[in-house]
Amino acid sequence: MGELLLHEVAGRREDLIALTQDLIRMPTLNPPGENYLEICEYLDRRLQNAGFETELIRANGAPGDSDRHPRWNIVARREGRNPGTCVHFNSHIDVVEVGHGWSMDPFGGEVKDGRIYGRGACDMKGGLAASIVAAEAFIAICPDYAGVIEISGTADEESGGFGGVAYLAERGYFSPGRVDHVIIPEPLNKDRICLGHRGVWWAEIETRGEMAHGSMPFLGDCAVRHMAAVVAEMEESLFPALAGRKTDMPVVPEGAKQSTLNINSIHGGEAEQDADYTGLPSPCVPDRCRMVIDRRFLIEEDIAEVEAEIRATLERVRAGREKFEYDMRELHRVLPTMTKRDAPVVASVARAIEQVLGRAPDYVVSPGTYDQKHIDRIGRLKNCIAYGPGILDLAHKPDEYVGIGDMVQSAQVMALALQDLLQCK
């Protein structure tokens, strides 16, 4: 049965290429969120033909949703002949902006040297296509399976997933009563199983000063200098402390095995003018300076301690600096998550990787988050992994591509995992 299934997937290579090309040729740019309905309707036709019952769901009122840029999602479900568990493949349909430096048409889906090129080829239309072909091949070989296959295409992963997986999870589409195993075909490489991700804590820090004429700064109080003191204290005490904190999570790349902090932005004083403004700036002492920080934390760290550590850093600045005043507010938080290695979906995909690639998988944890965060927290589903073709480092880059051979092999892995989980021996 296994050999037959592998053969069936391999025979669908041309179809897999064509499907990936079709998906790339729909520019589902996010922001602002273009062509979501078009791609959902395309997937709707494809999956109905394969015997799925489909639902198109608009995330009404979600962040970013508008009549001009509606947040459409598709959920497709195919019940087997006998009852059993439900395996759900979830892919995001959106892609990030094109950027500069392309030598290929970003929405052309060109095939060259065994690769398909385009924005979203690896992240993650190649993975979406692989999961669809895997399911179709499995159904052809094993029409009497026990259980349920679900495939979803969801909006807005690149901007937080609130109009996609979060919206659906809040409405029960990802819940223990409905779904048992979730595979997210993000580009984590065909021989790696991604168990989860680190935590995220974003905050905005504001320092306050007092406006005055720039020729007499002594009459005011410069908020930018106060912020510079914050950065200096971070360099002195915070960054070394974070670098010394290592996790047992198998995070890749190696540098992300520690706690990290990025300063996303600093804005102080007069706002920057439009590029076509030809005048000079005005001379003012800035009375406000804002910094946005992006702290990534480990499963061994507590989020309350993460926040307290930043506050303690600011308090040390206050202790050594006259007239130092600040505010801090949280912008965003995601708790770390890691599926257990002995979870059924992990074990099934691991066996399938061994069968297709002839070696044991690597188990990894992602440095950044993806839609597993909503499946874990809102959906309360602990049996979730990311597994898909495509090389993670190519995501969001110019000349993004997915290897055709990698797609075929990871579709074979997905099909074998279905066979294992849906009791088709």
Ligand SMILES: [Zn+2]
């Ligand atoms: Zn992605």
